Amino acid sequence: MFYDFSRFYTRVEDPPIENTLKKIELYAKSIQMLHDEIEHLKSEQNLAITHLKQYQADFNQLRNMYNKVSRKLQSTTPNKEDSQIIRSCSEYRVELTRDIPQNYTNLQFQILANDTFYKSKSNVRLVLSYNNVQTIKSAAIDDLTTRLAFTDGNSLTLLNLENRTFINSVLIPDNTSVLYNKRSVMFTPNGQYICLSIGPKLLLYLANNLKLCTEISLDESKIISIQFSTDLDLLILAYENGILSEFQLSTLEPIKTYKCEFEGTPQLILTGMEIKGNNLRVSSDMGVMVTLKIPQFSLVSINNTGSRIPYGFVSSPNSERFITLSNQSDSKKDDDITYADFSTDGSLFVTASVNFRLTVWETKTMIQLFSIVFHQNTITDLRHSKNKPLFVSVSADGYICLWEYTKKE
16 A cells, blocks of 8 residues: 655755855854843943942041041040030141142141140140141151151151241152151251151251251161260260260261170160260160260169060150150050150150050159040150140151140149
8 A cells, every 4th residue: 555645744945055154144143242241241340349449448438537536536525524525627728838849739737726635634735737648757846946847758848837837848868768767857956957867877957958968877777766965065876786876966977886785684676765964874675774974885884674665765854763665564565655755844744655545644643644546547756845835746647746735733
């Protein structure tokens, strides 16, 4: 029997080559559209990431502002009897009297008019706040005038505090900003020169125009202190490795070099030096204090305090009392006092601790008269004026603050 199946199927002929090419082109266009869409999504993703980073930066800035205000409010919490909060703040733009470097074109002073803080027997007032928006490594007050010099490691800048004007700024040679010496800026007693110690070098600038006139480099160790004796016409440098270098102050001629080495005493790493009369006293990291007679550097005494003195010491101007700046405790390093200075009459002294706290003390009773957290970063120097009841504090976030105080009877 024969069956005819032809009615159940249709013959399909092979498509022409042109149809195949058209389909391939359509597939290629679809793939290209998908690729473009992926690239567009990637671009939007990158833009979203950029916006997210900006939002994060804005959030961090707002958080820092909040923390700053919060800290200031906490540190100025009013006492019912004798304290008040900051009431007003105004800005005074510096008069730019000459051409200055580009990074100093936005100098601003803040005058905090009624920001008096009271506590116990002391009245301390912030009279000047200056933000250079850079790290301040050291600053010094010229007691003969109203000038203030400071360095950020790259430049040396001079300001007039009385009329709040910029005087001059010069770059430090050799780009030595990575080096840091504690209290590296000093005015000579007559105000003629500004001494700047960076690493093992001492640079002397004329204070009136910041012209570099002398460079002293005698040792490879870091300079840890610069001291003057007007009575003996001496300038003495103390190096970290125990070397003491003596110069004639009026001529800057070298006189003598002395090495602090003593039998039965380990190698001294010096952390501080002060001159009082004919005596020079140095402190060392492991707690050994040495007193020498100058200018001959003859040994007077060696004392071991029994505790480390990593931050040096300060002496009262009118007594034999001195304060060592040491670790307060192993568990609370943020309480370490790194800087201190006495008032001219020795009745008060000011300290700065690692946790950014400034404290005014009464020397006789060792009672805290006033304490505040104002700086928001490491305090890098603290200096007291010899002629006026004020001190200056500078910090790693670029703030220079001038404080004045009066004792309440």
